[in-house]
Amino acid sequence: MRSFLTRVLPVAAALALLCGPAVTAAPAATADRTALSIPDKPGLYQRVLTRPDTRLLTLPGGAAAPGPALPALSVLYVFDRRAVQGKDWIEVGAAADAAQGWIAAAQAIDWRQTLTLAFTRTSNRDPALFFRDHDRLTHLLEAEDLVPQVDRLRAEVKTGRFPTDFPVIAKEPDTYIDPNEQFYLLPILAFEPVYLQSGHETMLLKVAAVTLQAGEQDLLGTDTAAKPTPKPARQPNAKPADKTAASRPAGYRAGVVFVIDSTTSMGPYIDRTRTAVRRIYDKLRGSTLGERLSFGLVAFRDNVEAAPGLEYVSRVAASLEDGRDPATFQSKVAGVKEATVSSKGFNEDAYAGIQDALERIDWSGFDARYIVLITDAGARDANDPLGRTGLSAERLRLLAQEKDQSGGGGKIAIAVLHLLTREGRQTHEGATRQYRELSRWGDAGDLYFPVEGGAVEAFGTQVDTLADALLRQLESAASGRLIEVPEGPKVDPVERKTALVGRAMQLAYLGRETGSRAPRLIEAWVTDRDLIDPTQKTLEVRVMLTKNQLSNLQETLEAILAAGERTHMNAKDFFDQLRGAAAALARDPDKVSQVQVKRLADVGLVGAWLDGLPYTSQIMNLTPERWLARSYAEQQEVLDVIDEKIRLYRKVHDETDRWINLAPAAPPGEAVTTLPLDSLP
Template identity: 30%
Template sequence: MNRWIGLGLAAALAALPMVASGQSLLDQLEGTAGHAPPSPGLSALEGTHGHEPAAPEEPILCAEGQVCIEEATQLPLRVLPRPFSHVYADRNADPAGIRIANVPSFHPLYVFERQDLDLSDAADPAGWYRVGRTRAEADGWMQARDVLEWRQALLVSYTHPGGPIEGRNPVLMFRDYRDLAGLVDDFDMAGRARALYRAIDDGDAPEQVVSMEPQRFVDITRQFYVLPILEWEQTQIDGDDARLLQIAAAVPGARGADTLDAAEYREQARVARVDGAAERRSDLQADIVFVIDTTRSMQPFIDMTRDAVASTAARFRRMTDDRVRFGLVTFRDSIEVIPQLEYDTRNWTPELVDSATLAERLEDEVRATEVGSLDYAEEVFAGVDTALQSQWRDGALRFMILIGDASSHPKGHPQNITGKDEIDLRRELDDAQVHLHAIHLLDPRATEDHPIAEPQFRHLARIRGSRDESAYDSVDAFDDRAFYGLIDSVANGLIERLATTAGEHEPVADEELPPLETLTTVDRLWEAALVEYLGRSANPPKDIVAWVLDRDLVHPVDRALDVRVLVTREQLSSLAQALDQVVQALMRAEVTQAQFFEALQSVSGQAMKRPEDLGQARDLAGTGLLPAFIQSLPYRSDILSLNDEMFASMTTEQRSQLEWSILAKLEQYRAINEQVDAWFRMNDADRDRDMVYPLHLDYLP
């Protein structure tokens, strides 16, 4: 194994790799429209992988009465208290001088001062930290042996585990690095891991396993927890990079170590992901939003969708009245390019409605346009983006049914009005817990568009927790019977599964209605949504330090952990302001034929403390324009390597796509900032400005 300990230390950003023959430069920047590169996850983290020693400790600046700052990153220095630790009034571990007893484990504290530190013996460090729960003032002193320095706000989150049969296994948390490393190095890693899971299922927790992720999914964007990365080591499993991570575990506002020795935690962690009849939930609801292309030739499909909704009302009268609400978003093309289209997207249901109301609107109001487009592609991405902003009900399972016969304009195209593509929207669908089923109408007269549209539709319809499976179905656009059967099976299939799960009576029978076809794609989509819903009752482990693998121990191809970075609103805002200036510079350079850095200096120079850094920088990372915390993170970012030579070599289309990529991130930052419930307090005493959001690495520039 190649080992690199000390993730908390600053690491150099990767240089942009050489451009392979036949590969566009932009492919190496952000990925191109029409295909989805793999999520970077932990593979995006930088490191020396054991070939070089860890970097020396960055200087810490501590001013009287103020929080200590890391000089290189300008981030406040924080520590994570170990279990059963105390804050003392003075630098004296006298029980009589305890100011705060039994500080919450692994809840970050700000450092105001460091005295007499000697960290040469990691097992028994000496010295003291003056700490505080807020930036405003210090609370007292903690011994160095009682805390862990946490330099970067990197943490991991559990991935969606998938279903109970084909999904991944829960993360096992090992007491000691050597136990996990020995397992990973074993030729029969999968067999040994299965034995550990069997022992846990039998109630006989293995000595080397301190705790375990619950079988049920705990979504960090809904149930906030903290898994800071303390150390890590890279290895390879079957030729694929994997990482062993030492993590701490904390849940704000909760106390007590959750180990497999604790009966209460062990029992809740072992509760099955989905448990058949035991999971009949009387409070279960579902929201279903249709996203429909209303360009020319789509009127028959609009009518058949209306009939399918009417079929839903006939089959499930009580269900659709009480439990199900519907939405409708239609899309066409850019009205800036073709004003006669009247709209690019329209939300016909500002508030979600019942099935009868939806059928009426499909009958009376929604019509396909008679105006033609400039090309075959439409604004599919804009339709999905608008539908994401629907007034979803709290607690309801959320579904979209996308119906279209054409691809969407890629990022950077003049008719792409959102600046987003299927990759951007898939991230937003996941964060919003919205599950999309795509119905692709295949027009035999447009076969050249099918290879473009299908990857877009498939990626949008990717089933959470699966390896490569999508809720994607295609049908001949001239086979009306086949389309009606498909839309009927999708819409009614979701509600039938709702009825079964909720323990409702059998659906109302109607001899005139054809039998409902069972679709595997609907089964898998429902299962993924139900796993999320049932996971709300699970509690993640807390107050432990352990070693974990970022992959499934039995099936290492499945990623078990994703990397995130905690950002405050202030940090997100400063990042957005910097990226906005980068976009302005890209646009100005394109118009004036200036070099990129020359344009960047004209746009940003007055806003910078040291504008001369722009002229001396070799790449965007060296300009000092972007927030220091971004440059301190040990992850690969090719955009930060942008320089004059690279910009000069890009085509007009590549520059446009780069602009749209950054604009899409800016739009995502805005949406995150406006989500009131998405921001969390690490400590109860934190002010609003110190609230944090677990930003996925994919959202970084």
């Protein structure tokens, strides 16, 4: 009897797996053809994923094309389907306008919605388990003794030896892999919502993934042969079995950029921040850790047209490169002073400072990445005419966590030290909502830390606690230990939450350094929440889309926004305008009279994108009746959200490093990226 042992999914090497030379060696593409559309979804093409050892043929049942087999989970468009001599065949190509050859239908997996999964950060939860079949997973979720059963499964997985009929066939890697840094696919083949006895809802997901072949050494140091054998020597890129091995890769570096309000009354806090940084630099003087921690500083004020004496909206006072040398950093930030004139209103343009920290600071080479916002005011939001960014807290957070940073490293965490001064009490409630949303981060919840009363002494304690926590994390990582998350009622929330984030960033770093290899395909079932603690998300659903598709989505939203802005004084005309926009996007003006727009999603490809997804959009499902039932302010809120999505798509479109070509022969418009499901309109 063969033993099924823990197999680690190939996230670190998936790009090499997907981007092999096979498509390059295919026959010359047949131009001037278009891939088949999904039935009832014009504009969305049929795609398939390949199984291992799939070969491209010149004709159905004919000779194989020169070159090696296609990489497992290659993503191909479908141009034709035929039955020849009792077997089904599919004509495929790497691009939607060029067929390249035929593959056996049995070697293809239909991928209808191009949905894929990404692991959430693993700082404070157990790895996800992948089950052999749907029924075993559902029976487990319905079991009265769920907790002891799951505990037994996890214990047996750790042993590396279990029976042939063991329900678990794979597990999540122990180290986190950022999908924007190292592109990988866990395509969703089917999904089913399930309501748990706890009252939570979880999603059962059928996924495809590649694992190690039998007999190979997997990344946990276990062997997948049928009988026990001595473990071979660990491969150079393999991860040690324990979590404290000193042989882990060295070089973990942290970058911290303070984004500080420099308007009137902020002088004492600016000085105290400088003192905190100087204190850390003094601790690092002469230490080997000195080169592994760097600080930067961005100062922000507000709209200079409304108050010209403010001098600037936002400016980078010191970059992370400046912060590599304490003397350089201190000299750069010495000139940061509080403004001598007041801004218009109490809120300031904090989001402009965050945006500059994201886009004007070079984060490459830093593995732990933090932005620390310090302010006593609320932020100018997306619809504030005095705001520079036009972005909301949610969009800025998505940019921080989705922005591809070249040169290694991962997502950027945003922490907020909010000074609750008496002068700003009328803004506290709204600002708290903004900053909790801006600082949301996985299982840490949010990194929002209010300073009651805004006392400089209390603020200084918070800054010192934060800086000391980051220093301890750096020391742990440098010594090869996982960052510990302190627990208990007396633990400072600043220390605990930053440790959760730091541990997640360290695991991401280890995931980048260790890597994996793969060539076997499995199909398995998994839940998107932890089996025991359903409040913990283990997986997030993402949508894979091409650059062309993102452009189409953006174009559709721009047409909806333009119609809304033209008719904001007469809401009844809005859907009449949308009918013309829908016909124009269909590239057939003669059909204007035939187009029906019964909801916003009927414009362009949005409806086709959303229908059938495990996702409901209250905005795009708006009907004329629901639109007219909204007040003017509520209608404007809908248009503001659409405007934010457009801005987000523009930024993603322009980030060249995050786009991946799955086949060398594919044109630039077929490059792909993945976005979280909640970034759809």
